[in-house]
Structures are given as C-alpha cells and as structure tokens.
Amino acid sequence: MLDLKLLRTETEAARAALARRGDADGLDAVLSLDERRRALIPQVEGLKAEQNAAGQAIAAAKKAGEDATEALQAMNDVKARAKALQEELTEVEAQLQPALAKLPNLPDPTAAPQDTVLREVGEPRSPVAEPRDHLELAGAMIDMEAGARLSGSRFAYLKGDLVMLEMALVRWALEKVRGHGHEPVIPPVLVREEALFGTGFLPDTEQQIYHLPQDELYLVGTSEVALASLHAGEILDQASLPVRYAGFSPCFRREAGAAGRDTRGIFRVHQFDKVEMFCFVEPDASQAEHERLLAIEEEILTDLGIPYRVVNIAVDDLGASAAKKYDCEAWLPAQGQYRELTSCSNTTDYQARRLNIRLRPEGGKPQTLHTLNGTAVAVGRTLIAILENHQQEDGTVALPQCLVDAGAPPVLRATT
Template identity: 50%
Template sequence: MIDLRLVREHPDLVKASQRTRGADESLVDVLLAADAARREAVRRADDLRAEQKAASQAVKKASPEERPAVLERAKALAAQVKEAEEAQRATDAALREAHLAIPNVVHDDVPPGGEDDAVTLRTVGEVPTYDFPVRDHVEIGELLGAIDMERGAKVSGARFYFLTGPGALLEFALAQLAISRAVAAGFTPVIAPALVRPEPMEGTGFLGAHAEEVYKVERDDLYLVGTSEVPLAGMHMNEVLDLGAQPRRYAGWSSCFRREAGSYGKDTRGLIRVHWFDKVEMFSYCRPEESAAEHQRLLAWEEEFLQALEVPYRVVDIAAGDLGTSAARKFDIEAWFPSQGTYRELTSASDCATFQARRLNIRYRDEDGKPQTVATLNGTLCAIARTIACLLEVHQRADGSVHVPKALRPWLGGVELLTPGMTLTAAVPPTAA
C-alpha cells in the first residue's frame, strides 16, 4: 500500500497518479476521510480510557457517601470505553479497506494512457525472414512430438497441454539455463511453493482488482500463485532484513496458475495464454533509493537471457493505465513471433517501490539502526511455455526441424537441431545418459 503520510501531505500527487492510471481519484478523498475518522476514534478512545483510569482512582479515595456516585460514573465510563474501542475497530477496518483500494503511485516517467500507449525504448536483433511457409509453434511442436494440446484438453480442459519428448527436454534446458545464469549473477536459487495463504497474495496486490485471475482452494483457504513473486515476497513478511551492501536477490522457480478471466477468444491456440506454466522469476529487496537502478539491472539480465536464446525483441515502457496494482513502473520485453508477424510479451520487470513491503511489513535498518520499509522488485527471467513457443517459431526450418541456440546446447547434449523423429538420447547430456 502507499505511504499514508504521502496521501496526507501530497494528496494532489496521489490524485494525479490515479488520473494517469485512469483510476478513480475520488478514492483519495475516501482514504483521507477514513484516516481522519480513525484518528478521531483513536483520540476519543484514548481520552475515555484516561477518564476511566482517573475514575478508578477516584473510587479508591471516595468517602462512603461519595462512593455510589463515583462507582456509577466509573461504570458509565467503562461502557463508553467499550463502545469507543468498538468504534475504533470499525474505523480501523474502514481505513484498511480504503487504503487497499488505491494502487501504487506511478513513477514520473511512466507514459500516460492504456494498453496501446506503451513506448518502445529499443529494438534488438533482426526480424528473421523465411523462404518457406511459416508454421506456428503448435504445428512445429506436433511435428517434433514436443507439444500435445489435444490430450492436454482431454485431461484438464482448454488452455492446458502436455510437453512431451523434446518439448519436455526444452523445459528442463531453459530452467537450467535460467537458474545457472541467475546464480552466476548473484541470485539465491529458490524452489517456491505454488500454494500460499491470503496474506502474501493480498500483500503483493493479486487480490482485489485481480482476484478473478486467481485460483483459490476454498477448503484450505489457500491460493494457487500466478507467479513465484508472491511466495518470494511473503518469504520475509513481518521481518527486518539485513540488506548489507547489496540488494537481497532470489531466483524462484515455481509452477504458475492463471484463470485468464476475461480473455475468452484470445490466444486460444497453443502456449501463449494458458492456465498453467512454469517460470523462473527474479525478486529483489533493496533500499528505496536503489530501486530505480535495480530495476534497470533486472531488465538487463532479462535482455542478456533473450540474447542468449538468439531471438529478436523490443523493450517497452508500459503505460500507466496498463500497470498492475503494485507496480510504480514496468518494462516488458516482447519477442518476435513469426506466425503472428508481431512482437508478443515474453518477460517483464516491475519496480513496486515500498508498496508490497508496506503491506507485508518487511523492513530493514538504516544507518542509524532505525527500521525503514524496503523496496521490492520482480522480473521474469523465463516464462517457460511461452519461451518454448517463441523458440520453436523463430528458429524453425523448412523441413520442420528447429535450430537450438548455442546457449541451450549444453543442457541438450550438444544437439544443434531438434528434428522430427529424433532419438531423444541424443538430446540428453552425456552424464545423464
């Protein structure tokens, strides 16, 4: 959540952020009113408790003649205190509800507008040309025996799939490449739980406006995560971190689950928009003044990874109206998909400033030893299913084979081409064969 002091002292700035997002700026006034009501309720409860304490002392000192009246006064104050404390609890709840309703304040440099107003910052790599009819990744995957959408739907329903043979090996290879590069960059690898309690889901901003995207296990009051950002943020909730000289960085692997509510009819074919996929996610905790620089570092690591995969891409600065609740700024990397003749999102990197950590009560100690709220950032290093789709399309050959980028070959036994009907043992590292 945003800093309440910021709302009190600079309400116009927060309203301007709401307008830039296309959100309701009157929510700022609702929050200010709830804050004032809560502070008044606290003051009244404190005053009454002080009066009650004085009345209790008066009972001890009262003469026999005065005692009945003093006792009656003490009883009346006790009832008023109970009433005032109940009113305070109600204003606490109202304040929290109003506070949670306002998304993060956007960065000054974020472009205004909505989904179509993202600004392209740079384009990297040449868009490939083909002297044969281009296949989409589903057709290529079926030729290779790598993707089975039909049986995925039979077993689990629409937008599910099997990765088989070389498709499964590609998943493992991408995961190994992503984790190994993250570890080399100083990230701590984490296998993160895919089920979390409500607190980290709400704290990271994935309930409320995004609740329709989330799968919930009602019986156990647990949520299936859409990204390991959620458990990685919740990992340190209610803690005071020792940040040391550098940000604390994690590379989390988890399965991810998304209902894709509201996407009926969009990307129904293939691995672009599915209900389940695996992902390697970078997550950073740092001092707030370091978050902008850390954001650029996450983006650079994502670019280096895609360059290693030899795919053309562009970096876009997401417009305010298309930002998630928690993000103050977000960069997407969109890779080229030949079958669609366009760039599609493959990774993203978000600076959430102190928004998530304030909700989750994650702090660090400054130079004076005083607890301060940390900043959190997240960046997708590899969303595996969609990356496989991109690799199959970009690196396709006329005969149905697929070029294997050099960086992936060590994890695929040195194989340079995936070919229809290939012997799988040829694509396994020698130590594992």
C-alpha cells in the same frame, strides 16, 4: 499498501499520481476515515484516563466512608461514552484498512501515459519463406488433445525432445541469473491468502486465481508471490542488501476473460513453468535495480537469438503493486507480430509495506525497503519464440548453441 503519512502530507501529489492510473476516487474515502480515526484515538484515551481517575475517586470515597453514588454515576457515564467511541473507532479502523488496500501503488513519474516502444533489437523477419507456427514445428511433441481430455482446454502434454529443450532452457536460465547474483529457489506453489494480499494480487486479480477453499490455499500465478513472502515480517540488515532470488515453479492462471484469444497451442494456457527474478533493495537503489533486471532479460533474449522490443507499459495498465513496468515482446514469425514474453516491475515499498518487510540501517530506525520482480524465462512462450525464430526450410529447428551446451538436442524435428 500506500503510506498513510505520505497520503496525509502530500495529498495533492498522491491524488495527481493516482489520477494518472484512473484510481483517484478511493483516496478521499481513505483520508476521511484516517482523519476520523486520528480524532477518535485521543478521545478514547482521554475517557480511559477519566475512568481511571473516577475509579480512584470511588475507592478513596469508600475508604473514607463517604457516599460514592455520584462518583459511581459519573464513572458509568464515562464508561458508556468510552464504549461508544471505542466501538466507532473499531468500525472506522475496520473500514480504513480495506479502503487503503484497494489503492494501487503511486506510479513512477517516468511510467508512460501509453505503451511506448523504447527500442527494437534484432531484425523482425521470418527465417524461412513460409514460417510454420510452434504446433507445426513441434508436431506430436505438443499434445493439446490429450491435455484437453485430461484437464480441459488450455492444457497440454509436452513430450520427447521438447521436454529436454525445456529442461535445458530452465537450467541455462538459472545458471545465467545465478551469475548475476540471484540465488536459485524452488518455492511452494500453494500459498495462503495473506501472501497474495501481500504482493497486491488480492484484492485485484481474483478472477485469475485458482482457489482451494477447503484448504484455504491458492495456486500461484507466479513465484513472485512466494519469493516476496520469503522475508515477510522480517527486518533485514542494510548491509545484507541487495538480496536477490530466482524462483523456478509451475504457475497457474485461470485466464478468465481471455476466451477466443490465443487459443491455438501453448501461448496462453492455464499451467506453465517460469523462472522469476525477485529483489529486496534499499529505497534509493530500486530505480537502478529495475534497469538491471531489464538488462538481464534483454541479455537472455539476445543469447537465445530472439528479436524483441522493449515497451514502457502504460500507467493505466499497471498491476496494483507496480509503480513502473517494462515488457519485452518477442517477434513471432508465424504471427508476424511482437508478443509479450517477459516483464519486470518496480513495486517500490508497496509490497514490502503489506508484508511488513523492513531494513535496519546501521544506528538507525527500521524503514520499509523496496521490492522488484522480473521474468527471466516464461518457458512456454520462450519455447514458441525459439522454435519459430530458429526454424529451417525443411521444418526442423536449429537450437541455440547455449541450450545445446545445457543439454538440448542440436536440432529439433517434429514427431508424428
């Protein structure tokens, strides 16, 4: 949610920022509604004062035995005008909040006009002469057919050593980010509508979300939703910041509109596991925190021996809540290209304002803080990148030592 006061006082700057995203059209409607609301409020309050005065005059007239007919008529007139204006004010306020909620966050000035590769790390090459993809390397450890029979397309069973690899990867990633100050959390994955609204996924990505209308609950597409709501409605002491979490959860996405793209294997599925980082920070610390999250993501990819590149995401491709976003794209030898693996976003005060999360400076008034999120490990896609980048000529996969130390087998062999 954007700050109405900022939109009023810095209108042209806000308009220019929203225009970069192609979302400036709704600003005038918001400002018009806000102007009418601010004009109505003193009128309604003035009429209430008139009603009180008229009431006192009527009481005084009756007490003195005087005729109160004119005073009664005047009060009825004031009451009718007050009712009409109050109804208009209620309607304006009912329109203002949804209109404001539709406006996306103002992009950071350094958000790129188009996707911009900032750097490439590691050599994008094939470790073998004829690279196999993750399905060939895993064999029966990934059972797409059984998954489809059970749940439909884009579901899979993972089996055997691949399960042990996932468990090792998750444990290792949690230990890694815990060492960077993120408290591990296993959050709920069914949430109420206000949690999705608070993080900016509603109204924005309805077509991607699984909804359970009978229970008025939604399945999350990322634990960012639950982690952001962990402090909804709270005021955090400034001295306690930054507050950092790392959530592990299954994630669910309908992938509406993605038919025909990446349908082979587990790259784009409806259910996957993820370790997600989330941070609550002071406003003037969020830019540095964004770079810190990106550095952790890069450290993870480097330790896993996965070549990657960092992309500053185009401003018109940002989600509603993000002011700026980086993606880390992993090199996949079987595809011969980079593919998105992780992302991290600075959402500034957008989510915190919607969730009413504030900080209390020592001796000062509460103010809205900033939130950020970043993927530590998107498990399915990371498994793909590990298998393909560490495959050997005989079709086995020599797994990174850090995962072996966490419980993964040293070598992964396809089963039949």
